[in-house]
Amino acid sequence: MSAEVAVIAVDGGELSLGSGLLALVRPALNELECGGMLAVLSQASSVREDLPSWCRADRHEYLGFETIAEGVDRHLIERGQFSIPRPTADGEASLAPSDGKLTASDVLRVSPLPSNADPFTGFAPRGARVEPGGPAYPFTLNEREHVAPPEVAKLYDQAVNAQWDATRDIPWEKVKPLPFPLAAALSQVMTFLAENELSALYVPARFIPRIHPAYAEVAMFLASQLADEARHIDVFLKRARLCGVGLGTSSVTTSRSLLSLLQTEDFTEAAFLLSVLGEGTFLDLLSFIERYAPDEATRELVSRARNDESRHVHFGLAHVRYGLANDPNLYGRLESAVRRRAAALHGVGGVPAPLQDALTILAAGSAEPRAVARGHEAFRELLETMHLSRIRRLEYAGFTSQQAETISELHTPNFM
């Protein structure tokens, strides 16, 4: 036995095996390759009895001890074969803040997203040393190109920074009583928004458990999206109730449209239908409501919701664009998804009547016939704006203008 072969040494002082010695021994063994040597200095005579037995239990080779000074033993252990393997590749680059900040993008630079994820790493954070022999996890989204566009870190940081408080950040005291037709119209619009935002809460939530944790940033971004939707549901329903006329109507058109969204089983198809087409269309709807909002509180809450939605659209577009760039078959799949949904909604009619009427009255600002005519015109313009914006987004995602035109026309009359 010679001290020269030991590559690591720990000084256990008077610690016995049962009083903390293992907290020094185990991490030190963890730093060694299989077959590497650890020297343990100890002034506790019980360690002579216990360390060999512990090595047997933990499958390390106990090589013996020698007394190197009065009352001090040096034990030698050879690391066994069943320990957690050390990473073969070089470790991560070190993470450093810039301007006192640490962003998700900084983290991605030192710990990039893998192109494929291993089901056996489970919930182990990306970059952790994973003990082999663990169970396989049932995640189904295990490929970067189907899950994780490069923009995700930036969008996650923006989302965290943009969180707001539905209780205190809206000037609720500015809400004034409205005359009946306007009050009923605003309550209807807010009811419709809340119903659709509930679907936008549930649909992405279905996919989070399918995303491999190697792409945790995507799950984290979606978590921020869920928090956004929760807040939107909250403010829209508060505003509806402040109208003092009860909530509006939920139409079968909306119900069918949202069910078909909820039943979409593919993550990219769902992101396309919900975020690119649905929330994309909602951006124009929210601009419209903001423009005709009867008070500052309504303007503020709609404007804040629109900012959040625009982030969701951005992520949805990034997701779809990334997928399309890597998988040429995706075009056909996404178009089919839109066609299937359109077929399922065939014959439901146009925009739900209660919503159409409410938007018209809201834009009119009163029930006075000439004002209603202006409101009706504004509504028609809204539909056209929505169509053109959808085409623009679809083209940005990578569709041809003809594909974009077709898909936009097939989009649900429910907007979402």
Next chain:
Amino acid sequence: MANDKIILLGAVAYDPKVVTIWEGIRKHFQEQGSPMDFALFSNYERQVEELLKGHIDIAWNTPLAHVRVRQRTNNGSLSLGMRDSDRDFCAKVITRRDSGIKSLSDLEGKTLAVGSSDSTQARILPLYFIAKEGIDLSRIKLLPFDTDLGKHGDTGTSEIDVLKALHDGRADAGTVGDLIWVNEQAAGHVDSSKVEVLWTTPGFDHCMFDAHPSVAPENVESFKRALFAMKWDNPRHRRLLELEGLREWLPPREEGYQSLQEALEQQSPQ
């Protein structure tokens, strides 16, 4: 359903997990093309008798059961394999720090807690090895914990009882197996200010697969092939190996049972 090609293995149901273990191993054996079924017994005495009658082909035996099978078959039984953890087992003599016991000879006149009378590691061999060191056992007051008799110490309850008696001050010293002792310490269940290890016995070997002398050689080979194909880094195998307390199956060796044979010969009336 009896089929000569299907090996029938006996194991003792000392814990509900035994069903999980053998169902999993049975499935693995099937996948390996070595069909195997198992029968569970409530005690090793019955399992040994059924093996000797040829009612089962192979028994998963404790050292005590293994030594009995060797004796009763005049060493005609076939030893097939053991766990890595079965090799170089030891027993420990643990003392209370306030007992004044500094060496084995100080045990005389003191109370020594010991495990079940059929536990190799907590009673039979530690007492044998202590006596071999020249200590007069008749001068030690034994505090026995005869729990789960027939299970040969598999449940470990008598060893936990020994450690508890030591912590409570009902005994000055006690004997337990080395795995329980280091695992209880590693888990933080041992108060090092009250108890410490005094002595470690020489090593001995533990469990063994014993086959009846008449089992067909091809069945023996097929059993060993499937057994040694279990791997720690395979998640499905690993769960079973963890439950059974091993990381790899190893070939048999007989020299590790010498001390137990001697101990039993000394204890039984000649």
